[in-house]
Structures are given as C-alpha cells and as structure tokens.
Amino acid sequence: MSVVRQLPPHVADLIAAGEVVERPASVVKELLENAVDAGAGHITVELKNGGMTFLRVSDDGCGMDAADAKTAFLRHATSKLHAPEDLSAIQTLGFRGEALAAIASVSRIDLLTRTAGDTAGTSLRLEGGSVLEQSPAGCPPGTTIIVRDLFFNTPARMKFMKSDAAEAAQVLNAVQNQALCHPDIAFRCLRDGQEQLSTPGDGSLRSAVYTVLGREFSKDLTEVDSHWEDYTLRGFVTKPEATRGNRLAQRFFAAGRPVKSKLLTAALERAYENQLLAGRFPGCVLMLELPPRLVDVNVHPAKTEVRFLSEQDVFDAVRYGVQGALNRAPGRPEMKLNPRSGPHPNPSAPKRNFYQTMDTEQFRKFADTLAQAPAAPPQVVKRIFAPPSKPSEVTLSSPPAVMRSEPPVPKETPMRNASGADAPPPEPPPASQPPEPVQQNLPLPAVPSYHVVGEVLNTYIIVEQEDRILLLDKHAAHERILFEKFRAAREPPAGQLLLSPLPVRLGREEAGAVLENAALLFDFGFEAEDFGGGQVVLRQIPADLDLSQAETVLQELAAQLLEGRRTGPETLRDNLLHTIACKAAIKAGWYTDPRERDELVAQVLSRDDIKYCPHGRPVCMTLTRSQLERQFRRS
Ligand code: ADP
Numbered sequence: 001m002s003v004v005r006q007l008p009p010h011v012a013d014l015i016a017a018g019e020v021v022e023r024p025a026s027v028v029k030e031l032l033e034n035a036v037d038a039g040a041g042h043i044t045v046e047l048k049n050g051g052m053t054f055l056r057v058s059d060d061g062c063g064m065d066a067a068d069a070k071t072a073f074l075r076h077a078t079s080k081l082h083a084p085e086d087l088s089a090i091q092t093l094g095f096r097g098e099a100l101a102a103i104a105s106v107s108r109i110d111l112l113t114r115t116a117g118d119t120a121g122t123s124l125r126l127e128g129g130s131v132l133e134q135s136p137a138g139c140p141p142g143t144t145i146i147v148r149d150l151f152f153n154t155p156a157r158m159k160f161m162k163s164d165a166a167e168a169a170q171v172l173n174a175v176q177n178q179a180l181c182h183p184d185i186a187f188r189c190l191r192d193g194q195e196q197l198s199t200p201g202d203g204s205l206r207s208a209v210y211t212v213l214g215r216e217f218s219k220d221l222t223e224v225d226s227h228w229e230d231y232t233l234r235g236f237v238t239k240p241e242a243t244r245g246n247r248l249a250q251r252f253f254a255a256g257r258p259v260k261s262k263l264l265t266a267a268l269e270r271a272y273e274n275q276l277l278a279g280r281f282p283g284c285v286l287m288l289e290l291p292p293r294l295v296d297v298n299v300h301p302a303k304t305e306v307r308f309l310s311e312q313d314v315f316d317a318v319r320y321g322v323q324g325a326l327n328r329a330p331g332r333p334e335m336k337l338n339p340r341s342g343p344h345p346n347p348s349a350p351k352r353n354f355y356q357t358m359d360t361e362q363f364r365k366f367a368d369t370l371a372q373a374p375a376a377p378p379q380v381v382k383r384i385f386a387p388p389s390k391p392s393e394v395t396l397s398s399p400p401a402v403m404r405s406e407p408p409v410p411k412e413t414p415m416r417n418a419s420g421a422d423a424p425p426p427e428p429p430p431a432s433q434p435p436e437p438v439q440q441n442l443p444l445p446a447v448p449s450y451h452v453v454g455e456v457l458n459t460y461i462i463v464e465q466e467d468r469i470l471l472l473d474k475h476a477a478h479e480r481i482l483f484e485k486f487r488a489a490r491e492p493p494a495g496q497l498l499l500s501p502l503p504v505r506l507g508r509e510e511a512g513a514v515l516e517n518a519a520l521l522f523d524f525g526f527e528a529e530d531f532g533g534g535q536v537v538l539r540q541i542p543a544d545l546d547l548s549q550a551e552t553v554l555q556e557l558a559a560q561l562l563e564g565r566r567t568g569p570e571t572l573r574d575n576l577l578h579t580i581a582c583k584a585a586i587k588a589g590w591y592t593d594p595r596e597r598d599e600l601v602a603q604v605l606s607r608d609d610i611k612y613c614p615h616g617r618p619v620c621m622t623l624t625r626s627q628l629e630r631q632f633r634r635s
C-alpha cells in the first residue's frame with residue numbers, strides 16, 4: 001500500500017496559510033503590499049476587534065478586471081513573476097502569488113475591484129478559499145478587500161492570538177512601516193472607528209516620520225543620506241543626546257521593506273560608540289537601498305528577514321553612513337530649561353562605574369549581537385572610509401596645552417551627506433582608490449568668532465558666540481580630545497620614564513592580566529614588569545598622565561583587561577583609552593590655566609568630533625538668546 005500521497009489542495013492551502021498568515025497584522029501587511037504594488041496613492045486600513053473579526057483595506061490603485069479578480073485567489077497566482085529568473089530581480093513587494101490564496105483559505109472575504117478602463121467593477125465573495133459569489137458591481141477604480149472572521153475554520157490558530165489591543169497594535173505597526181517606506185502614499189488607519197494614523201503622502205520622509213513617530217521623536221533628528229558603492233542609506237537617526245532606554249524606536253528597511261536585523265542594529269549602534277550614555281539606544285528610520293542581486297528577500301514567507309550577500313559591506317554602509325551624518329550634524333545640544341525634560345535621561349539613577357558604559361547583562365546581550373555581526377572592517381583596501389583606528393590628522397598637545405598657530409584639521413568621514421545646511425566636502429575619490437586622499441586637507445568649517453568669557457565653579461567654561469552662550473564642561477571636553485588623540489595616534493603615545501620604578505599592588509589575577517597584555521599596555525605608554533606576589537612595577541607611564549594617578553589607572557586597566565577577555569579587542573581598547581583619557585584629563589573643580597582653557601575652547605569649537613565625552617555626556621551646551629529672552633519674558 002502506498003504511503004506517499006499528495007496533500008489535498010485545501011490542506012496544502014492551510015499549510016501555506018500558516019506560513020503567510022500568522023495574525024491580523026500579517027494579513028494587513030500582505031494587503032498593503034498588494035495595494036502599494038497596484039500603484040495606489042491612498043490606502044485606508046480599518047479594523048475591528050484587533051482585526052480578528054473585521055479588516056478592510058481599500059486602495060485607489062490599478063484594480064483588477066473580473067477574470068483577474070477570481071484568479072488572484074488561486075495559489076501561485078501572481079501578475080508579478082513569470083519565470084524563475086525573475087526571482088533574482090524582484091522589484092515589486094509581492095512575488096509568491098500565495099498571499100491572497102492563503103488569507104482566503106482561513107477567512108471570509110469580500111472583494112470589490114475595478115480597473116480605470118472598465119465601466120463596471122467586480123464583487124467577489126469567498127469563504128474558506130471557495131468562491132461563493134461573483135457579480136458585477138458599481139465601485140470606484142481601485143480595490144477594497146474585507147477580511148472577516150480570521151481563522152474561523154482553524155480554531156487552533158485562534159488560541160495563539162493575543163488581546164485585541166495587542167493585535168491592533170501590531171496592525172498599526174504594519175501600517176506605520178508601510179507609511180514610512182512610502183512617503184508618497186497617503187495612509188490612514190482606523191481602529192474601531194477611531195483614527196490612529198493619517199499620513200500626508202506628500203513624498204517627504206520627514207513628514208512621514210513626523211506623523212508616524214510623533215513630535216517628540218522628530219525634534220532631535222539628524223538626516224542620513226549617504227551613498228557608497230552599491231549602497232544608499234537614507235533616513236533619520238536620533239542625536240546622541242536624544243536617545244532612549246530601549247530599541248523600540250529603531251526601524252530599518254532594506255530593499256523597500258521593513259526588516260528586523262541584528263546586523264543593522266549592531267551597525268547603527270557601532271556608529272554611536274563612545275558617544276552614548278550607558279543603557280541608552282539610538283532611534284532611527286533608516287532605509288537601505290541596494291541592487292536586488294545583493295539581497296535575498298526570499299528567505300521567509302512573511303519576508304521580515306533578509307539575507308545580504310555581503311554582511312560586511314552592509315554593516316559598513318550603515319555604520320559609516322550614520323557616523324558621517326552624526327559627525328556632520330551641526331550645533332550642540334541646547335540646554336533644556338524645563339527641569340522635567342533635562343538632558344540627563346535619568347538623573348536619579350544610581351551613579352554607575354564611570355568607566356563602564358554598560359552593565360554586564362547589557363554588555364553580554366550587546367556582545368552577542370555583535371558576535372553575529374561582522375567585525376570591524378578587516379582591510380582598508382577598497383574602503384573609502386576611515387577604519388576605526390585610522391589615524392586622523394589631529395595632533396594635540398595637552399596638558400599643558402600649547403597654543404597652536406594653525407587650526408586643527410577636523411576629522412572627516414568621507415561618505416557623502418547630501419543633507420544638512422553645511423556644504424558637503426569636495427567629492428571623495430572613487431572607492432577603488434586607497435582611502436588616504438579623502439581623509440586629508442579638507443576645507444575647515446569656518447568657526448564663527450567667539451570670546452571666552454571665563455570659567456565658573458572651576459568646571460564650566462563660558463563662551464559667547466554670535467547670539468548664544470556656550471557652556472563647556474572642561475573635563476568632558478578634555479577627556480574627549482585626549483581620547484580621540486590616543487585613538488588616532490599613529491605612534492604609541494609618548495611615555496615618560498619614571499626616575500624610580502613605581503610598585504603597584506594588584507591581585508594575582510589582575511597582575512597576570514597586566515603582564516599578559518604588556519605589549520598592548522606598552523602601546524598606551526605603560527611599561528610594566530613582574531614584581532612577584534601579585535605586584536608589578538611601572539617603569540614608564542603615558543606622558544599625559546600624572547604620576548599620582550598612575551597606580552589607580554593601572555588598577556582600573558587591570559580590571560578592564562580581565563573584563564576584556566569577554567569584550568573583544570576593539571571594545572577593550574576603547575575602554576582602556578576611556579580610562580587613561582579620563583584620568584589624564586583636567587579635573588572639574590580644579591584650577592585650570594587660562595591658556596589651557598582657551599586651547600580647549602578652540603578645539604571644541606573647531607572640531608566636529610568633540611561633541612560627547614567617551615561616556616556619552618555632552619561636552620558643550622548652548623543657551624540661545626531667544627531662550628534667555630523667553631526666561632526673562634522679554635519676547
Ligand atoms: P503576489 O502579490 O505575490 O502576486 P497575491 O496573492 O498577494 O500575490 O496577489 C495575487 C495577484 O492579485 C497579484 O499579483 C495582483 O495581480 C493581484 N492583486 C492583489 N491585490 C491587488 C490590489 N490591491 N490591486 C490590484 N491587484 C491586486
């Protein structure tokens with residue numbers, strides 16, 4: 001007796017439906033994609049009971065004639081794909097030709113559709129995938145599909161549904177994603193008669209972002225618009241001072257569709273490294289465009305996952321695209337005078353270990369994410385970007401700072417940024433050339449004239465520039481400058497040999513870690529030797545470091561080296577540099593020589609990369625004339 005049998009078609013349909021139709025939101029996603037593919041300018045989604053009993057999607061797209069309307073519900077019926085070769089060059093959103101069949105097999109459907117060329121439209125009624133009724137009908141051009149009683153014939157699936165509110169939220173999320181992907185289409189979403197979303201469809205991503213993500217999110221955004229080889233990255237990211245406590249505000253799109261991707265998240269967050277406070281995450285709406293041959297969107301039936309041909313290239317395109325935009329973003333955070341919305345995200349939070357930017361749990365999660373992402377660019381051959389340790393042209397001598405005759409050259413990220421007020425730098429050379437030329441000799445942004453008013457509380461330097469007042473945190477500023485200097489150094493930071501070697505007491509494990517990493521520490525200006533019994537002697541320390549700090553710094557470095565076995569070399573390096581920079585930087589509360597102060601101000605005002613200390617605290621805040629006038633009720 002034969003045991004292998006072909007599944008009856010309705011069973012096969014139900015299995016396919018299980019792949020495509022998970023919940024109301026997945027139905028909406030498919031119907032929206034069809035409406036977009038149909039060239040609609042307006043799309044309205046209405047739902048009741050979280051979409052379980054009633055879902056209606058109407059569009060003013062191309063519509064279908066009577067014959068197509070019926071065929072559309074057959075499995076593998078599609079107008080979008082004719083031959084297997086087409087799969088590699090998919091331009092439309094739908095391509096499997098099974099969404100309508102799958103949805104129809106688990107619901108009751110009413111379809112009304114008309115093409116612009118037909119005088120009469122078509123009305124079609126289906127239940128569990130079978131056509132019950134088809135008739136001509138009067139209707140406007142376009143398509144309206146009503147999906148009722150989802151999963152009425154598969155009660156097992158019903159059990160997996162969440163509350164109406166939760167399902168409705170996912171439906172809204174699906175509409176929002178499409179609205180962000182298609183700013184030229186006006187989307188509306190009504191839940192139980194209440195309008196949840198209405199986008200203008202004016203073609204501007206900024207207005208789509210504003211309507212979808214709200215005023216609060218849209219206030220502090222930096223525009224990203226970068227192009228590199230085959231990759232184009234567009235959208236908006238939050239500024240480092242306007243981040244949030246979770247990743248919910250990160251929205252990625254690749255090849256025109258919303259995607260979830262650890263790779264993209266990791267690349268985004270890498271762009272903010274050394275600029276973010278502990279436990280803070282950037283938000284974004286980022287659209288990655290790339291040629292179809294470089295991306296496989298056919299991985300998952302519901303198509304929220306994509307596979308990139310070169311993960312490394314995608315990672316770099318996102319990381320450096322965002323980094324370039326952040327570096328270019330003009331201005332410094334304005335002071336928030338309303339005490340309830342102060343710039344510190346959580347002033348009452350317990351003070352963290354100053355040198356750690358994440359707690360262990362966060363770190364582990366993040367490291368896991370990164371582990372799945374490609375490492376930093378291993379070679380620079382075809383890159384036009386500066387790799388992370390790429391030396392910049394900046395050389396700073398401090399402390400004590402020496403007044404320089406020529407202004408420093410700002411660090412530059414070469415991805416072109418077509419947005420923003422400042423003029424883009426001269427065209428970078430084509431990607432095939434070595435990276436060097438674009439890094440150098442870029443025109444300096446003109447620094448508007450300013451004058452240093454003085455210092456208050458032995459901590460904040462006050463500067464008047466045009467019609468605003470700048471307040472610099474001298475420690476944060478110096479720390480960042482040193483950090484960049486160390487990081488960019490072509491040669492190891494100069495060490496100072498100690499007249500008499502300094503013994504430092506560490507634990508056995510710590511001492512072991514220090515000795516194991518002697519070469520790395522030497523790169524940073526430390527020379528340590530074994531002294532036995534968990535002690536080491538320091539023969540040399542970095543020139544920037546005061547002798548009185550050497551012992552504590554080494555103890556902290558030792559702890560980080562132990563930690564670093566988990567964090568990986570790049571993060572470890574940065575952590576070590578944070579520590580040295582922090583310790584070597586001038587201290588808040590201490591007297592600072594006015595010449596040093598002036599040099600700090602000159603650096604901060606002329607360099608784009610000095611915006612946040614390596615722990616993510618702002619270096620400089622702005623108080624504008626209009627803010628003052630408002631406070632003094634002058635305006
Ligand atoms: P696919 O989108 O993968 O082609 P679907 O099952 O989603 O498969 O749709 C089948 C076909 O029905 C589409 O190829 C298209 O020709 C037609 N269709 C579906 N929805 C619409 C719509 N809103 N307007 C016009 N045509 C539509």
Ligand code: MG
Pocket residue numbers: 030033034093094095097099100
């Ligand atoms: Mg489709």
